[in-house]
Amino acid sequence: MAEDSKLDRVEDSVPSKHRRGRLKVFLGSAPGVGKTHAMLQSALRRRQDGGGVAILCVETHGRPETERMAAQLETLSHPETRGERAVPRIDLANVIARRPRLVLIDDLGHGAIVDGKPVRRTSLVEPLLEAGIDIDTTLDVQNLESVNDTMARQSGVRVRDTVPDDVVGMADEIELVDQPPEVLIRRLRDGMIHVDDTLNRSMRRFFSRRNLTALREMAMRVAADRLDALVSGDNGAPAAAHDHLVVCINDSPLWRRILRTARRLAETQHIPWTIVYAQTARYEQLDEAARDRLVHAMRLGERWGAEIVTLNAQGDIADEILSFAERRRATRILVGRSRSRHLSRFFGHTVDSKLLRKANNIEVTVVIPEEAELAPRWKLPAPEKLRRFFGVWLAATAAVAGALGLSLALASFMPLHNVSLIFLAGVVLIAIRVGLWPSIYTSILSFLVYNFFFTEPNYSLSVTHEEDIITISFFLVMATLTGNLAARVRYQMEEIRQSAKRIENLYDFSRRVAASVSLDDTLWAVVTHVAGALRCRALVLLPGAGERLDIVSGFPPEDHLDPEDWAAAERAWTEQRAAGWAEPDNEAGGWLFIPMRTASGVIGLLGVLFEDQRTQLSPEHRRLLDAVVDQAAVAIERTKLTVDFEEARILSETEQLRSALLSSVSHDLRTPLVSILGSATSLANLGEAIPPEDRTELAQTILDESERLNRFVQNLLDMTRLGYGALEPKRDWVDLRDVLGGAVRDMQRSLEDLKVELQAGADLPLMYVDPVLIGQVVVNLLDNAAKHAPLHSTVSVRALRRGEDVAVSIIDNGPGIPPGDRQAIFDMFYRVAVRDSDARGTGLGLAICKGLVEAHGGTIEAHSGPDGIGTEMTFTLPIREVPPIIEPMDMDS
């Protein structure tokens, strides 16, 4: 191996076994600040001090300096190509066995292949530290999850490879690598910053001064917070963002609602959130279903952008959660109401009530379960179900027993017949509290007991007195009637509650739909509403390209259907009726699809899947479903119309642009052609008949107009290429005076009747630009000036250094541009309205100037000329430092 010597150095240094490694983070405020460079530099220094240093991952992005530094260290990984990028393949055991004192992990947020599996590089941190190996790593602050969220909101750019904020909390040392925004913007412009492909398109937007400043601020704050924490001995993670929401979940079925609430909170208030599960000894006792629920909740939370943390709670859960929330600087805790018995709630022993009591600076929100949600009866585990079932009958029996006891005790004080009233009271009580059938059971039992104990002959079921028979019969009838009545009242009350809830649901739904602006929002509102209202899973299918149905939204998110379900959906779509589960011709599919109808026909399908295996929909559910489907249809159609309208608007604007282009092309191509054709035919037909000086003039006209035509064609070509983003400046070191001089020479003929004054500052540096394109800009600006400047006036061309830029101005003393038009003239096909029809502008020239200048990272503006006369067009180009000449200047010959 060629690296034998480097390898020795690695193995020489054996870290002590009991020492835990230290983590040092080189925190960059933005891509391109030089994190990797700083890390390598520090590593090389450390190696000189006698430590074994090895590279696990370093991305040089082809920078020679970085490559040179990296080459001096051994790399303990092999690159493996995954898709478009090379990912380091690392054998962790091997790395630990080699015992470097320090390993380098570049870009902690990226991936690696460790022991054959693709993982995040963050997963390397713990085992390496544990093995006593120090880690130096680099990280851009926007890769921190909380910062990424904030930045995504601000800049619209989200990075993929995020790292939990915890990593910073674990760091023993943070080194901030930072550059002023101006430097970064310049570096990006000069192509010196490697940009992730995913970011490429939006990079220009991202690398704004504002964003960079914000990032810088956040990086400083993260570093400062960590420093604070280190000083005060707190091991907590820093508050990278202002707010943080901590969401507590347990195995309760309430989790779905808690998560939904949390997500809504986090998203509307733009705060990062963390889902916390406090694991206690109880976890071991949880059944499969409860554990599944937990895993599911965590997965869903992760997908919704939450960070997942499991706390190992030894002591009080509420205390653990609070201390975690404080470490996170959380401003808000969301917790579900515990299912605990009323008594412990009364004494404040539940987690939620403790949190409410103990949290001082943190707002605690308690999510109250809806009854069915908390403990759906059909979902209770079997023993409980049994107990409840028997409990009903037990209660009925107990009521009778109670009545019996009371009757026996009171029998001596009151007339025998009145004793029956005591039993009747028991029957009514059961009818009201429990239900019809238990009440009938109670009445029969009461009749038997009454008959047995209180009618002659006593202690027998036979009846001798006729009056007793009548009493008992009325007793039975009364009991049944009362029980029935009470049960019905109960049922009706339940009904009213249900319908109130339904109305509330629908109201909530319409409010959400009204607020949604995009089709996606509406669809999401539809599926969450259906899923919530019917306690099912919900899908919306809309016809996509080629009228094929596509799953466009689902709750929980879903993009797959089994073939039999697809078949049902197709049936529902083509036959425009409900199909699938519980419908006559269903083939084993679990989903039910219902067409969504509006006045204009069926617009799509709503699919529902009930997870409990009931065999058909109750009428009440069916009604609800129909109502929801109608609403959904209307909502979706409304949104689609809005979207269509927007598209139509854009289309018509495109159409306008196209017709402007056509009219411009026909005008600007034809005008010079008229002169050329006229002059040429004169020459061809009249020939010698024209005096020689006129012939020369005609030829000159042909020449001038041809050049104009040529410039126009060049502009058209450039515009097309700019429009397709295909115009890459071919940059080279250029003396700007060359370019200006060249442009003036090219325009010589057009500027014939004008005086051109060229002034270039003596301190003009070499510029790194595309000489041809910048030449084109100057030509267009000169062309513009030539059109508007009065005869024999002066057109000035000035190039001056202005701070970090060079500003080039072309000044004429023509009519000038009204202030209101000074922005718009750079739009395509815009022409300032002028009285004379001699406005020979194409409306293209300035738009192209703007495009070309911006492609160079510069700006272009129109002002009025000196003393408010004429026009001063100024464009700037950024100065890039000229690389030094390596050899000595040989000034002596």
Add this chain to the structure above:
Amino acid sequence: MPDTAAKILVVDDEPQIRKFLRISLNAHGYAVVEAARGEDGITQCATEQPDLVVLDLGLPDLDGQEVIGRIREWSQVPILVLSVRTDEEEKVRALNNGAYDYVTKPFGIAELIARVRVGLRAHTVEEEVPSIVKAGPLVIDLPARTVTRDGVPVKLSKKEFEILRLLVTNAGRVLTHQYLLQEVWGPAQLEETHYLRIYVGHLRQKLDDSPDNPRYIVTEPGVGYRFVGSFG
């Protein structure tokens, strides 16, 4: 005119362009043969033995660059290339492949004739550059490595003189950045065009030449430099 009856082969697929080239070149006393396609052009080049080839880079059958390469396999005939503006890289490639100069389309006939003259001269008067070159007020003594302007000595550094020497001995011809860098700095510095910019800047200053309105050294954007001083 010393180059009377010089024979020029025009390879271009546009009959209109061939026609006006033929008429103008004839009017300047050159004999013209024409080819519409690359293959035909190569054949004609062998059979007609022209003194110079005017070659359009955009041909329907063969890439112009390939035509240059194939002619260069057996002939040193000077090749003048016709190209459009946006193809600076193509021009540089053609020059590297063996073309001696280019004209950007659309072009005026005066410019073309000037280039043709330079091509014919360089070919016929093989390396017979006078040892003392005069251009306006400039006198450049190549063997003595001295330059005077209006009789006043101009002090040039070694590399400045070297650049000037290359430009002057190839007067009228464009020299690419790469060629100049290779000749003056050697093969390691081919990408460092800013060296050239800085030295040419100094050179222009010392010769009292200005980039705004050059009398001696003209910049060809994206390609190279050309010495234009009239001799005499």
